[in-house]
Amino acid sequence: GALVYQYPRRTICKSGTSMRMECQAVGFQATSVAWYRQSPQKTFELIALSTVNSAIKYEQNFTQEKFPISHPNLSFSSMTVLNAYLEDRGLYLCGARARDRSNTEVFFGKGTRLTVV
Amino acid sequence: GDSVTQTEGQVALSEEDFLTIHCNYSASGYPALFWYVQYPGEGPQFLFRASRDKEKGSSRGFEATYDKGTTSFHLRKASVQESDSAVYYCALGGRGSALGRLHFGAGTQLIVIP
Numbered sequence: 001g002a003l004v005y006q007y008p009r010r011t012i013c014k015s016g017t018s019m020r021m022e023c024q025a026v027g028f029q030a031t032s033v034a035w036y037r038q039s040p041q042k043t044f045e046l047i048a049l050s051t052v053n054s055a056i057k058y059e060q061n062f063t064q065e066k067f068p069i070s071h072p073n074l075s076f077s078s079m080t081v082l083n084a085y086l087e088d089r090g091l092y093l094c095g096a097r098a099r100d101r102s103n104t105e106v107f108f109g110k111g112t113r114l115t116v117v
Numbered sequence: 118g119d120s121v122t123q124t125e126g127q128v129a130l131s132e133e134d135f136l137t138i139h140c141n142y143s144a145s146g147y148p149a150l151f152w153y154v155q156y157p158g159e160g161p162q163f164l165f166r167a168s169r170d171k172e173k174g175s176s177r178g179f180e181a182t183y184d185k186g187t188t189s190f191h192l193r194k195a196s197v198q199e200s201d202s203a204v205y206y207c208a209l210g211g212r213g214s215a216l217g218r219l220h221f222g223a224g225t226q227l228i229v230i231p
Contacts, residue, residue, distance in 0.1 A: 004160075006160070034218060034219065036219075042204065042223075042224055043221075043223060043224075044206075044219075044221040046218060046219070046220075049218050091160075093160050093161070095219065105151075105163045105166060106151070106163065106210065106219060107163060108153075108160040108161045108162070108163070109160050110158075110159050110160045111159075111160045
């Protein structure tokens with residue numbers, strides 16, 4: 001079956017430091033990967049949509065300078081949160097779209113929970 | 118812009134009750150519509166999707182019918198169980214290359230009392 005693994009599951013970083021999170025698609029090829037942040041209030045914010053061989057599109061209020069993303073192949077993506085502060089805390093989710101299905105599902109990993117102290 | 122509205126923030130039911138969670142959307146054309154379920158400490162799990170008018174999606178006893186006339190995709194289940202307690206999200210996705218870009222509703226927390 002299609003699975004998306006995210007690593008680490010949770011992390012704590014000091015204010016002003018950076019942390020990197022990874023997303024691995026298993027059992028399918030991911031044509032696109034979307035990174036979301038789920039706030040403590042449970043709302044979802046789309047950070048960026050990354051498609052292999054295309055430019056990464058960041059949403060308003062999110063920038064490459066703050067959330068650089070690497071998507072080198074159809075099974076792996078990583079994102080870094082640079083200079084993390086309290087407002088960056090939340091559950092970071094990776095949603096991968098499967099290549100081999102039409103009008104397809106988007107599968108999510110279990111997320112990386114970021115706590116900033 | 119595209120958006121999804123879930124009117125119920127929380128629904129509390131007894132086991133074997135009938136469930137309806139309302140979802141209305143705003144978008145042009147025929148967006149893909151999804152239902153996801155999220156358990157504590159987990160990411161959203163895909164339930165099902167529909168992409169054209171009158172199409173019904175279903176999984177695990179849950180179902181919803183795409184209705185372009187009322188711009189709705191209400192989630193229903195005939196008989197809920199305690200294990201169905203979770204947060205349910207309705208989502209809207211674009212087509213083609215934009216499909217990975219989902220707009221989520223605010224979520225509805227379902228509490229099923231045994």
